[in-house]
Amino acid sequence: MRTPFFPRLLALAVAGALPVAVAVAVSGPSASAATGKSVVVRDIKFNPGNLTIRRGSTVTWRFQDETTKHNVISRGAKRFKSSPVKGSGTYSVRFTRPGVYRYVCTLHIGMKGAITVR
């Protein structure tokens, strides 16, 4: 007498839990959809000079100016952790708060860029 009721209860429990599981599965990837973006450091320029990213994304500067060293120094109201002087390799920063983050290379006048975080 008891056993016929159990599958029905189980079915109700599964039906009730399913929408929750689906909602989690849908919101999970979109919440972490932030992707990595690159800024190439070459020819005494940051390319792209202006980069717009989503909050939570990581920006990687790729130092590819063979004989010229550069740095990434945060300037302005919104700050991030600046890089050391580098001749090769990469430097990455994850941006978690919206705003416009301006930066320069202090070794070369006019070498500047900005990261806009949405």
Ligand SMILES: [Cu+2]
């Ligand atoms: Cu430079």
